[in-house]
Amino acid sequence: MKRVYKRPEGLSKTIMRYCPGCGHSIVHRIIGETIDELGIREKTIAIAPVGCSVFLYEYFNCDSIQVAHGRAPAVSTGIKRVNPELIVFSYQGDGDLAAIGTAELIHSATRGENFTIIFINNAIYGMTGGQQAPTTMPGQKTTTNPYGRDPKLAGYPIRVSEMLATLDGPVYIERTAVNKAVNVLKTKKAIKKAFQLQVEKKGFSLIEVLAPCPTGWGISPLKACEYVDKVMIPYYPLGVYKDLTQVK
Amino acid sequence: MNPDIIKYKTGEKILLKGNEAFAEGTVRAGCRFFAGYPITPQNEIPEYLSWRLFEVGGTFIQAESEVSAINMIYGAASCGARALTSSSGPGISLKQEGISYIASAELPFLYANVMRGGPGLGNIAPCQSDYFQATRGGGHGDYRIIVLAPDSAYEMGNFPKLAYDTAEKYRNPCMILADGLIGQMMEPLEFNFDFVDVEKIPSKDYVVGNCKGREMRVINTLHMSTDILEKHNWDLYRKYEKIKAEFTLFEEKYTDDADIIIVAYGTAARISMAAIMKGREQGIKIGLLRPITLWPFPEKIISQLAQKVGKVLAVEMNTGQLVEDVQMAVNGKAEVYFYGRPGGNIPTGDEILGVAKDALKMKNVEPGKINVLNKL
Numbered sequence: 001m002k003r004v005y006k007r008p009e010g011l012s013k014t015i016m017r018y019c020p021g022c023g024h025s026i027v028h029r030i031i032g033e034t035i036d037e038l039g040i041r042e043k044t045i046a047i048a049p050v051g052c053s054v055f056l057y058e059y060f061n062c063d064s065i066q067v068a069h070g071r072a073p074a075v076s077t078g079i080k081r082v083n084p085e086l087i088v089f090s091y092q093g094d095g096d097l098a099a100i101g102t103a104e105l106i107h108s109a110t111r112g113e114n115f116t117i118i119f120i121n122n123a124i125y126g127m128t129g130g131q132q133a134p135t136t137m138p139g140q141k142t143t144t145n146p147y148g149r150d151p152k153l154a155g156y157p158i159r160v161s162e163m164l165a166t167l168d169g170p171v172y173i174e175r176t177a178v179n180k181a182v183n184v185l186k187t188k189k190a191i192k193k194a195f196q197l198q199v200e201k202k203g204f205s206l207i208e209v210l211a212p213c214p215t216g217w218g219i220s221p222l223k224a225c226e227y228v229d230k231v232m233i234p235y236y237p238l239g240v241y242k243d244l245t246q247v248k
Numbered sequence: 249m250n251p252d253i254i255k256y257k258t259g260e261k262i263l264l265k266g267n268e269a270f271a272e273g274t275v276r277a278g279c280r281f282f283a284g285y286p287i288t289p290q291n292e293i294p295e296y297l298s299w300r301l302f303e304v305g306g307t308f309i310q311a312e313s314e315v316s317a318i319n320m321i322y323g324a325a326s327c328g329a330r331a332l333t334s335s336s337g338p339g340i341s342l343k344q345e346g347i348s349y350i351a352s353a354e355l356p357f358l359y360a361n362v363m364r365g366g367p368g369l370g371n372i373a374p375c376q377s378d379y380f381q382a383t384r385g386g387g388h389g390d391y392r393i394i395v396l397a398p399d400s401a402y403e404m405g406n407f408p409k410l411a412y413d414t415a416e417k418y419r420n421p422c423m424i425l426a427d428g429l430i431g432q433m434m435e436p437l438e439f440n441f442d443f444v445d446v447e448k449i450p451s452k453d454y455v456v457g458n459c460k461g462r463e464m465r466v467i468n469t470l471h472m473s474t475d476i477l478e479k480h481n482w483d484l485y486r487k488y489e490k491i492k493a494e495f496t497l498f499e500e501k502y503t504d505d506a507d508i509i510i511v512a513y514g515t516a517a518r519i520s521m522a523a524i525m526k527g528r529e530q531g532i533k534i535g536l537l538r539p540i541t542l543w544p545f546p547e548k549i550i551s552q553l554a555q556k557v558g559k560v561l562a563v564e565m566n567t568g569q570l571v572e573d574v575q576m577a578v579n580g581k582a583e584v585y586f587y588g589r590p591g592g593n594i595p596t597g598d599e600i601l602g603v604a605k606d607a608l609k610m611k612n613v614e615p616g617k618i619n620v621l622n623k624l
Contacts, residue, residue, distance in 0.1 A: 063456035078323025107312035
């Protein structure tokens with residue numbers, strides 16, 4: 001019998017401690033598969049953020065660094081400039097990347113640093129208990145928006161992919177989702193392409209992944225997947241926002 | 249190594265600003281990665297390195313902030329590079345987050361604080377107001393930084409080799425605590441160490457990258473288990489105790505026959521020497537104890553001298569920081585005096601000689617208490 005599915009070598013054997021219905025484990029697996037398929041495990045460094053995915057260094061079977069909240073793109077810059085042959089990816093949530101780490105994100109992108117950012121947008125701070133994120137939807141209730149996010153008081157959600165696409169530095173920016181199989185497959189394709197571009201030393205890439213957080217949103221996993229479709233995707237349209245490899 | 253990159257022969261007499269001497273000294277000591285953000289009075293360091301690192305095949309990055317710069321250092325040090333950042337007080341405050349992480353991860357790197365007046369934005373004049381910040385760790389958590397205090401362009405140029413070797417020996421960050429005068433002053437110096445061939449720096453068994461044939465490595469500062477974090481804290485403590493026992497540097501001058509000892513570092517020590525020489529012409533016997541490492545603090549020698557001499561005067565360009573360490577070292581066994589000029593003002597030799605004379609005249613002073621000699 002032919003084996004068609006197994007744990008990628010890029011992932012460790014540690015059981016992931018994510019909530020049922022969370023998007024993180026799906027994206028972890030996609031990255032693990034990508035590491036295997038490109039044969040880059042021995043030269044890959046994973047950068048773990050602060051947030052629910054802080055224990056990422058236990059889940060990947062490659063060298064890794066756990067860094068301060070929001071600073072992953074700066075740490076990645078230091079690594080790649082010292083050793084350009086390594087493959088570096090940072091894995092960051094919306095608070096880490098689009099609030100406290102905004103400066104590090106924008107400036108590593110505009111410098112065109114040759115690493116890959118996997119940006120998980122689930123519109124909430126999961127690990128600290130469900131507070132407002134920079135990407136929290138208007139009207140969405142969080143533990144710090146008990147009446148729902150009011151843009152007049154708390155501002156509007158940030159569209160990271162659109163914003164970064166205005167810069168000259170990045171080579172590839174795409175927004176995907178992991179709320180249903182077809183989107184998971186598209187996410188795999190996007191992440192693999194981003195890593196491939198890094199291997200080819202093409203420059204900065206970011207894949208924004210819309211991911212469900214049933215626990216933080218206070219709804220069932222199935223409802224959370226629907227929420228991504230009905231509420232998030234209309235505000236955060238999926239698609240390629242920048243792809244210099246397509247420019248002739 | 250291409251010999252064209254050496255630039256200066258060992259022992260060759262050159263004329264440089266303190267900041268430039270420091271920058272060249274770091275390259276000479278094997279630094280190939282700098283990230284920093286402009287701030288006066290240290291700008292000659294990044295400006296010099298922006299072309300010098302290019303010459304030697306290194307990397308210079310002007311970061312978007314000090315916060316980002318220190319995290320670039322975290323990445324470079326994680327790969328084993330001799331990494332460097334520099335700043336002045338306000339920028340060092342911003343870097344403390346990253347320094348705390350790097351200290352916990354036990355990665356060696358070098359940074360310089362070319363001090364200016366504080367607090368807040370303060371001013372850009374020479375000052376010694378960041379002594380507490382430097383010698384108590386500076387950021388959050390329970391850690392220490394090895395602190396070297398140069399008093400000349402010569403030491404600015406030559407301390408980087410000592411700093412990197414010591415930082416790597418103990419796997420601990422090391423800082424140079426200078427001030428605007430040491431950084432900006434131009435004076436002759438020579439390098440006392442040969443240009444380091446970075447290819448010959450031994451590889452480190454704790455850095456990340458290229459995990460072929462070994463288990464994966466994690467550089468981490470998160471320890472959710474209280475027992476594991478407590479053990480980590482005690483392990484760091486034991487390391488700091490070892491550094492204290494093995495690496496305490498100071499300079500003693502005219503202490504043999506002194507009636508009073510001045511304790512001062514950096515610019516304050518340079519000017520105190522002028523006071524000491526002038527005093528000697530007048531038959532007034534003042535000695536100098538100059539701490540070169542501010543952490544570890546040379547407490548033993550200060551304790552010994554204090555008991556022998558009976559009067560100790562701390563001179564600083566602040567309102568009294570090092571004097572608290574002097575007071576602890578003296579431990580009630582001698583009279584403790586303090587004279588300080590904060591705000592970016594620099595004391596003159598005559599001023600220091602004057603207060604030393606005042607201290608010599610004072611009688612019935614309670615041992616161990618800090619007697620401030622400024623007329624406030």
